[in-house]
Amino acid sequence: MSDTTVYVLNGPNLNLLGLREPEIYGSTTLDEIAGMLEDRARALGLTIDMRQTNHEGMLVDWLHEAQAEGARAVLLNAGAYTHTSIALLDAIKAIRTPVVEVHLSDPKTREPFRHLSYIGMAAALTVEGHGPDSYRIALEAVASGEV
Template identity: 85%
Template sequence: MTDTSSTVYVLNGPNLNLLGLREPDIYGSDTLDDIAGMLEDRAREHGLTIDMRQTNHEGMLVDWLHEAMAESARAVLLNAGAYTHTSIALLDAIRSITVPVIEVHLSDPKTREAFRHLSYVGMAAAKTVEGHGAKSYLIALDAVASREV
C-alpha cells in the first residue's frame, strides 16, 4: 500500500475516556483530550493529520480499523486497552487490513499482572510502543512520520 494519505487514525479502547481520573499512578494525569492536543501539535510538525477516537466497544474498534483501510489512512495508532489481551477479533482485523498498526500503551504491560503479558494486538501490529505514559503516542507518531512502519 502506498501511504499517500496524511491521516493517522488514533484509536482508543475501553476506559481510556477516564484517563486523568483512572489510576493516575499507572496511567498518568493526562486526559485523552490532553493527549489529542499533543498529537495534533506533533502531527502538524510532520505534515500529518490526526483522527482521534475512543470507544468502549470492541466491534467499533474493528469497524474503525476497516475504515482506516477504506480511507487509505497512513497508519493507525491503537491503544486497545484491555482488549489488547482478549480480542482475537482485533487480531484478525489488524491482519485483514493493509494499513500499518502501531500498538500503543501508556504503561508497560509486561511489568504488570500476568494476564496483561499476552497481546493479541501485538501479534499483528507492525510495532509496539509502551511504558512512556502519554509520550508513547508521540513516539508512535514519530515512527509513522519517519516511515519506520
C-alpha cells in the same frame, strides 16, 4: 482522508484517563493527549483522527475504515482488549494499513494476564511504557517511515 491521516484509536476506559488509576496511567487526559498529538502531527505534515470507544466492534469497524479511507497508519491503544480480542487481531491482519500498538504503561511489568498481546501479534510496532509520550513516539515512527 488521505495518506497523511493517521487514525488514533482508543479502547475501553481510556475516556477516563486522568481520573482512572493515575498511579499507573498518569494524570494526563485523553483530550490533552489529542492536543499534543495534533500539534506534533501538524509539525510532521500529518493529521490525526482521534477516537475512543468502549465497544470492541466499533474498534473493528474503525480499523476497516482506516484502510477504506487510505489512512497512512493506525495508532491503537486497545486497552484491555489488547489481552482478549481475537477479533481485533483478525481485523489488523485483514487490512494492509499498518497498525502501531500503543500503551501508556508497560504491560509486561504488570499482572501476568497483561503479558499476552493479541494486538502485538499483528502490529507493525509496539510502543509502551512512556506514558502519554508513547503516542508521540508512535506518531514519529509513522512519520519517519519506520512503520
